[in-house]
Amino acid sequence: MNIINIEHIAKIYEVGSEIVKALADVSLRIDKNEYVAIMGPSGSGKSTLMNILGCLDTPSRGIYNFEGFNVSEMDDNQLATIRNKKIGFVFQTFNLLPRSTALHNVELPLVYAGIAKAERLERAYKALENVGLSDRVEHKPNELSGGQRQRVAVARALVTNPSIILADEPTGNLDSKTGNDIMKLFQDLHEKGNTIILVTHEEEIALHANRIIRIRDGFVERDEIVKERTFLSGN
Amino acid sequence: MRNFLFELKEGLFISFRAIAANKGRSVLTTLGIVIGVWAVVTMSTAIKGIDNAFKTGVASLGSDNIYIDKWAWFNNDTPWWELRNRRDLTMEDYEKYRSLAKLPIAIAPTNWTRKQVKYGDNLLESVFLTATTSEFIKTTNLTFSDGRFFNELESNGGRAVAVLGSAIAEKLFPNGGAVGNIIDVSGKKLRVVGILEEQGSWVMGDFNPDNQIYFPLEFTFKNFIHRRESITINVRAANPQSVAEVEEEAIGIMRRVRSLKYNEENDFSINQQSGLLGEIDKTVGVIQIAGYFITGLSLFVGAIGIMNIMFVSVKERTKEIGIRKAIGAKRRTILGQFIAEASIICLIGGFIGLIFAVITGFVINQWLPTVVQFDAIILAVGISLLTGILSGFAPAYTAAKLDPVDALRYE
Numbered sequence: 001m002n003i004i005n006i007e008h009i010a011k012i013y014e015v016g017s018e019i020v021k022a023l024a025d026v027s028l029r030i031d032k033n034e035y036v037a038i039m040g041p042s043g044s045g046k047s048t049l050m051n052i053l054g055c056l057d058t059p060s061r062g063i064y065n066f067e068g069f070n071v072s073e074m075d076d077n078q079l080a081t082i083r084n085k086k087i088g089f090v091f092q093t094f095n096l097l098p099r100s101t102a103l104h105n106v107e108l109p110l111v112y113a114g115i116a117k118a119e120r121l122e123r124a125y126k127a128l129e130n131v132g133l134s135d136r137v138e139h140k141p142n143e144l145s146g147g148q149r150q151r152v153a154v155a156r157a158l159v160t161n162p163s164i165i166l167a168d169e170p171t172g173n174l175d176s177k178t179g180n181d182i183m184k185l186f187q188d189l190h191e192k193g194n195t196i197i198l199v200t201h202e203e204e205i206a207l208h209a210n211r212i213i214r215i216r217d218g219f220v221e222r223d224e225i226v227k228e229r230t231f232l233s234g235n
Numbered sequence: 236m237r238n239f240l241f242e243l244k245e246g247l248f249i250s251f252r253a254i255a256a257n258k259g260r261s262v263l264t265t266l267g268i269v270i271g272v273w274a275v276v277t278m279s280t281a282i283k284g285i286d287n288a289f290k291t292g293v294a295s296l297g298s299d300n301i302y303i304d305k306w307a308w309f310n311n312d313t314p315w316w317e318l319r320n321r322r323d324l325t326m327e328d329y330e331k332y333r334s335l336a337k338l339p340i341a342i343a344p345t346n347w348t349r350k351q352v353k354y355g356d357n358l359l360e361s362v363f364l365t366a367t368t369s370e371f372i373k374t375t376n377l378t379f380s381d382g383r384f385f386n387e388l389e390s391n392g393g394r395a396v397a398v399l400g401s402a403i404a405e406k407l408f409p410n411g412g413a414v415g416n417i418i419d420v421s422g423k424k425l426r427v428v429g430i431l432e433e434q435g436s437w438v439m440g441d442f443n444p445d446n447q448i449y450f451p452l453e454f455t456f457k458n459f460i461h462r463r464e465s466i467t468i469n470v471r472a473a474n475p476q477s478v479a480e481v482e483e484e485a486i487g488i489m490r491r492v493r494s495l496k497y498n499e500e501n502d503f504s505i506n507q508q509s510g511l512l513g514e515i516d517k518t519v520g521v522i523q524i525a526g527y528f529i530t531g532l533s534l535f536v537g538a539i540g541i542m543n544i545m546f547v548s549v550k551e552r553t554k555e556i557g558i559r560k561a562i563g564a565k566r567r568t569i570l571g572q573f574i575a576e577a578s579i580i581c582l583i584g585g586f587i588g589l590i591f592a593v594i595t596g597f598v599i600n601q602w603l604p605t606v607v608q609f610d611a612i613i614l615a616v617g618i619s620l621l622t623g624i625l626s627g628f629a630p631a632y633t634a635a636k637l638d639p640v641d642a643l644r645y646e
Contacts, residue, residue: 056561056639077565084563095558095643099256111245112563156562 002065003163003195004030004053009062009072010218011048022048023059024218030164030197035190037198037206037226040215047168049215050199054087054166055079067163084112088157092169094149096141102128102152103137109160127155131185147178154185164195171205183208184232204230243575246568250576257548261580264544267537268584268622269591272615274530276592276607277599279614282523284605289515291604292434292443293508299475300374301482302506303332303468303489309510321502322493323465331492332468338481341373341471344452348459350421352448354407362403364420364448366455367469374471377444382414382429385451389428393453397425401433402445423458425450478507534618537584538626545577545630556634557642570635577627578620585619 011023023045030036040046051057052064055071058079064071066082074082089095096105106124115123128137131151141149150170157165167186171179187208190196198209206212207230214221254261305324307313329344336342345367352362365371369390385396397418404413404427413427434444456462472481482505489503549556556569564572589612596607 051640054561056643077567080560080563080565083561089561091643095554095561097555097558100252104252108559109562111249112559112565112568114241160563 002029003032003067004028005063005065006053007063007065009052009059009064011045011052011057012060021218023052026062026215026218026220028213028220028223030195032163032195033190033193034211035186035196035198035209037200037209037212038215039200039203039206039212040221041201044215045218046199046201046215050166050168050197053164053197054089055082080112084109085160086163088160088162088165090150090153090157090165090167090170092172094141094146094153094173096149096152096156098141101138101140102133102144102155105141105152106156106159109156113160123159124155127159128152130158131155145178146174147181150174150178150182151185154182154189158189158194164197165189166197166199168199169201170198171200171202179205180232183230187232208232243571246571246575247579249572250579253548253552253572253576254579260544260548264541264580265584265587267540268534268581268619269537269588271530271534271537271622272585272588272619273591273595274533275527275618276589276611276615277595278526278530279611280592280596280605280607281599281603282519282526283608283611284599284603285522286515286519287604289519290512293511293515298508299472299478300508301470301472301478301485303470303485304504304506305465305502306506307504308506309514313504318504323463324468324503325463326466328489328492329466329468332485332488335488335491336470336484338472338477338484339470340473341370341469343368343371343374343469344466345371345469346452346455346460346464346466348455350459352403352407352418352420354416354418357407357409359403359406362420362448363442363446364450364455366450366452366459368452371449371469374469375444377434378432380430380432382427384429384449390451391453393451393455393457395423395425395454396428396450398429398431398449399427400431400443400445400447402443403448404430420448420450421459423454425454482507534622538622541577541581541622542626542629545573545627546633548576549573549630549634552634553637553642553645556637557639557645560637560639561643566635569637570631573631573634574624574627577631578623581619581623581626582616585615588619589615 006029007027009023009026010021013020013022026049038046038049048057052059055066055074058064058074059072062072066086069082071079071082097108100108103121103124106127107120110120110123125134125137128134131154133148133151133155136144136148141152144152165186170186171182174182183205186196186198196209198205200206207226207228210226210229211224212226213223302308303324305321306318326344329342333342345365348364348366349361350364352359369385369387372384380401382398384398385394388394389396397420399407399413407413407418408416413430416427417424418427431444452466470481470485472478485505486501490501493502495502559569592611592615593607596605599605
């Protein structure tokens with residue numbers, strides 16, 4: 001079943017008198033329980049594509065269908081609701097609220113979803129437990145290591161049970177060992193049935209996915225199934 | 236509705252976190268509102284005190300009194316030259332009125348002069364002296380801290396006796412013990428027979444009994460002025476309800492006494508304390524407007540401070556706003572969060588300002604009896620909440636309409 005269905009979308013910016021085509025013409029489909037890596041050098045338009053996929057931005061042209069909803073026609077509030085309920089973000093720089101505890105950071109999407117306090121705390125606690133941080137719930141981001149911060153971010157992404165997890169260079173700020181831990185976490189999530197979209201410029205990271213979409217100059221350059229996936233074993 | 240309350244509650248909670256996280260800045264921001272609310276409430280308290288002082292001052296004249304005079308004290312409908320050209324109101328008029336009037340419980344003719352007064356080395360220039368009869372005391376609510384008012388015998392005989400207001404007594408006799416001593420009024424020797432209790436109505440100026448000296452009218456006729464000089468007749472009604480009847484009777488009698496024809500206008504005026512109250516209300520009203528305007532300005536400056544800080548705060552927390560939006564905060568949620576933040580800062584400031592104002596109120600109370608009014612408290616809370624909402628709105632709106640992509644990228 002399609003979760004994401006994009007048809008001929010383009011994103012055009014006007015910078016002064018100049019017109020910049022960040023995305024020229026992109027069409028793609030992503031199915032449930034796929035693990036997709038979007039790759040491309042900087043300036044290729046992959047960030048723009050990610051913003052559109054994440055409903056942070058809308059395309060200038062074309063149709064974006066998310067689980068049957070026409071996202072390209074939605075207003076700000078509707079987009080916010082989609083982001084809140086359907087998409088879990090994991091960012092390169094973690095993007096946690098610096099002065100809030102891990103638990104509050106994870107709880108926050110549920111606050112915006114209008115869920116009552118008791119249920120919120122229970123679900124946030126469980127999400128942190130699932131990423132192995134049940135003993136760090138009252139710590140603030142600056143009291144956590146990089147890997148732990150990214151786990152909090154993953155817990156925050158998962159707490160609303162979203163349809164897709166959108167990870168933008170999730171290992172970019174981590175050393176290779178903690179990076180591997182995070183990739184193992186994604187692998188486990190994928191095995192549990194989650195749909196993951198990974199944006200990266202590192203071939204090595206992309207090889208964890210089972211499909212790689214290469215973007216160049218605003219077009220899809222290549223869309224291929226990964227034959228030899230990197231598979232992390234261990235706990 | 237439930238949804239709205241939920242968002243409000245969560246918004247307030249988020250705002251509290253944000254304020255607690257930026258203590259130093261929040262305190263500085265609050266300061267503007269603290270000072271603003273402090274100023275407004277203290278101002279309203281002081282005005283209340285001034286108003287009270289005026290009103291108690293007027294009340295010390297006696298609310299049941301009318302004053303028959305050649306002059307109209309407050310009413311300016313009659314041109315002053317017409318008043319000046321009226322015949323003087325003399326002792327003869329007083330005596331006729333007195334013999335005909337049935338309703339008043341006390342009637343006293345008075346004449347006011349200013350004289351130099353001294354006792355030993357203590358010299359007072361231009362003291363306000365009320366020359367009157369012994370019945371005068373019955374037209375007032377005055378009480379004595381020492382001695383008594385001059386009696387009928389002393390009054391009719393024009394004896395050299397005097398009753399001092401408390402402030403005069405204090406100045407002439409700093410060590411007390413005035414009664415029985417002889418004071419010098421413009422070269423004439425008068426024996427002090429009584430000291431009035433302090434009335435405390437400083438706003439009345441010379442009319443404040445504290446600053447006056449009372450002595451027999453007959454004495455003044457013997458020594459200072461001619462018998463035919465104009466006087467004022469103080470008339471006291473039995474109670475406030477009968478003041479109107481007493482006034483009506485007085486007009487009738489006075490027209491007869493002055494032999495006015497039916498088509499002639501009154502050539503005298505019936506003055507009342509209520510006229511004075513009207514004047515006072517006008518004066519206090521002006522003070523009030525000026526006061527609120529000036530203190531309102533300080534509050535306005537405080538509000539600008541809040542707006543400024545909120546703009547800085549929005550700028551500084553652009554990334555935070557981006558994160559919140561990415562995980563599903565709607566525009567109105569962000570708008571509410573920042574307005575709530577500004578409002579909470581203002582409310583806290585308002586409460587602190589109010590506490591300062593109450594303390595200041597106690598200090599003011601030392602010399603101007605007053606207390607922070609309940610409506611001033613409502614005013615303070617209302618103003619600070621309103622200030623918060625108004626000064627928070629523009630920054631909050633800026634935050635709410637930030638583009639999530641740009642906000643997330645902001646460093």
